[in-house]
Amino acid sequence: VKQRLLHFANSTIALEWSGKVAARLVEFLFADVPDGDAAQAHFTFRLSTLEADDLLLLESSSPAERRQAKFGPMGVYLMERTCYHLADRSLGGLLLHAACVSRDGKALMLPGVSGSGKSTLAVWLSLQGYTYQTDELTFIPTDSLTCQALKRPVHLKRTVIPLVKAAFPDLLERGCLRAGAGWLVPPAVLGSSPADVAGELQCILFPHYNPDGPFELSRLSGASTAVALTQLLINARNLPEHGFPELLRLARGLPAYQLTYGHCDQASEALRALI
Amino acid sequence: MIPEDKPRRKSGFHAEQLEDEVVLYHPSGNQILQLNQTAYLIWQLCNGERTLAAILELLQQAYPEAAGEIAADVPETLQDWLASGCIELT
Numbered sequence: 560v561k562q563r564l565l566h567f568a569n570s571t572i573a574l575e576w577s578g579k580v581a582a583r584l585v586e587f588l589f590a591d592v593p594d595g596d597a598a599q600a601h602f603t604f605r606l607s608t609l610e611a612d613d614l615l616l617l618e619s620s621s622p623a624e625r626r627q628a629k630f631g632p633m634g635v636y637l638m639e640r641t642c643y644h645l646a647d648r649s650l651g652g653l654l655l656h657a658a659c660v661s662r663d664g665k666a667l668m669l670p671g672v673s674g675s676g677k678s679t680l681a682v683w684l685s686l687q688g689y690t691y692q693t694d695e696l697t698f699i700p701t702d703s704l705t706c707q708a709l710k711r712p713v714h715l716k717r718t719v720i721p722l723v724k725a726a727f728p729d730l731l732e733r734g735c736l737r738a739g740a741g742w743l744v745p746p747a748v749l750g751s752s753p754a755d756v757a758g759e760l761q762c763i764l765f766p767h768y769n770p771d772g773p774f775e776l777s778r779l780s781g782a783s784t785a786v787a788l789t790q791l792l793i794n795a796r797n798l799p800e801h802g803f804p805e806l807l808r809l810a811r812g813l814p815a816y817q818l819t820y821g822h823c824d825q826a827s828e829a830l831r832a833l834i
Numbered sequence: 835m836i837p838e839d840k841p842r843r844k845s846g847f848h849a850e851q852l853e854d855e856v857v858l859y860h861p862s863g864n865q866i867l868q869l870n871q872t873a874y875l876i877w878q879l880c881n882g883e884r885t886l887a888a889i890l891e892l893l894q895q896a897y898p899e900a901a902g903e904i905a906a907d908v909p910e911t912l913q914d915w916l917a918s919g920c921i922e923l924t
Contacts, residue, residue: 780852780853780854780855781852781853781855781857782852782853782855782856782857782868782869783855783868785852785857785866785868786857786866786867786868789859789866799861800859800861801859801861801862801863803848803859803861803866807850807852807857810852810857811852
């Protein structure tokens with residue numbers, strides 16, 4: 560049994576695995592996630608390979624979890640559960656449901672709920688010269704604007720696959736993993752390495768994917784930004800005053816926009832001016 | 835709400851000015867409200883002693899050109915705040 564520690568947002572969990580298939584999945588999912596201190600790990604997953612059916616088994620105790628799945632779907636499930644358990648003990652800053660890309664040490668955060676189009680936009684920006692940081696979790700330490708991003712494979716869900724194939728015809732054939740009806744796109748495919756850190760947060764952009772609607776980019780007021788970020792703050796219960804003072808600090812200090820888009824290229828010129 | 839109701843701000847809410855709006859939040863829970871300056875004025879008038887009728891009268895005296903809108907909108911706003919738990923009736 561081998562072990563890997565995953566550290567992000569001041570939270571650490573352990574992942575143990577056995578078997579070659581499990582090892583391959585761990586490497587695929589977490590190659591870019593920093594190691595942590597074993598003494599700090601508050602939760603442990605065990606991933607094992609069930610040779611007969613090419614199935615993987617994920618188990619944990621306290622709380623008890625047990626799930627079998629094939630390689631791709633297990634990848635999606637393990638990423639989701641990893642995010643959940645890292646967020647559970649995250650403190651010392653704001654942990655937001657947000658994608659993030661960067662350029663020249665400046666970060667652009669894309670907060671949004673599942674289905675808002677943040678992953679697709681992050682992929683598109685990454686193929687336009689930005690550096691991919693994360694499609695799901697962005698952490699901003701207290702009193703800082705230096706982003707930390709959980710650099711994991713981008714999870715492209717079924718509904719956006721036609722859009723992605725139209726915009727980037729050969730992307731999914733470059734070392735990506737099929738996961739049920741969706742795909743996982745590793746950071747390396749997007750040209751991002753562990754050494755590419757996010758940098759200083761410069762701008763907040765709330766994406767909203769609407770294939771039938773017009774392109775729209777509008778500036779948000781500070782109050783609207785604070786309210787919108789509140790809905791996407793994951794670790795509020797771990798923070799002093801539920802993180803409100805820090806949310807207000809971001810809302811006061813950074814420009815924020817609402818972006819409605821149906822095609823990635825619509826956003827091109829408008830976004831270049833933001834960062 | 836009825837005109838004799840006396841709305842009162844629930845204690846513990848913090849008000850923060852952001853540009854020309856105000857954000858109200860309660861540090862003990864995941865509750866945040868975005869108010870324009872007029873809404874913030876209404877919020878400040880909710881002291882638990884003033885009735886809804888008195889609040890309407892004050893606002894209509896200050897903004898006579900909007901008396902009709904005030905009569906319609908203020909009770910609705912207070913009802914929303916009551917439902918979201920940021921005011922109570924004494």
